[in-house]
Amino acid sequence: MKKKNGSQDERLPRCSSPVSILSIRDEPKENAKLLKTDVKRSFQGDIKAESTAVLLMCLADNGSAGYVATERVVGRIGSRSGSFVIQHGGAVEAGSVTDSFGYVVPGSGTGELQGLRGHCG
Template sequence: MQTQSTSTMTWDPWQPVPYEQTEGAPLLLRGEVSNHYRGQIEGEGVQQVLIALSPDGASVFTALERVTGRIGDRSGSFVLQLTGTTGGGAAKATLEVLEGSGTGGLAGLRGTGAYFCDNPGPDGNATLTLDHSFE
């Protein structure tokens, strides 16, 4: 049975680090960010992110994140794969639970979702929605 769970995601301040720069091309950055989930999804996550930052300040990113916590009454961990964009004062991403990444009570978790944030700064938050089921 497919279920939709929502959560508010906040994050600790973090600073991506440049790892490649070519004149006239997007700056490539990487970083680690700690996320906090409150709502139907409760837990903590550590995300490794790669970013391509355009000269106009917009960016494209991809990330992997292990989330440890609970969904409903099931506890464990799982890995999210995220792809997103920032620009115009907003950030949005699509996400997918990596098949086979669930542990404990979250073993067999499958799902896709998204998040949207209209205040992506250090004090911001995002609304995350995950449509999920268990094998």
């Protein structure tokens, strides 16, 4: 497949990577029902990277929760290096994920990850 500029579009294969949370900093808002949280994570496996995310969370009195996040990932996917941004979110009720979404922000890839597209979950 050709890109708009005429160069060859080399698609990356589907990949997965275990993720470790390196740190979390909560900033309570409005009686701790709404939180702004900063999270640093480490990816291993197909993706070798570190990320920094900002999460906005809602914690309900019954233990249910929801979040939306914007996360910059810097590192390697296979042999390619660069950075990209993902946006993701979800909801939890009674300890089970009830809804989730995630995608690479179009145009956010840099370096050898320029043009990266896809979904995450």
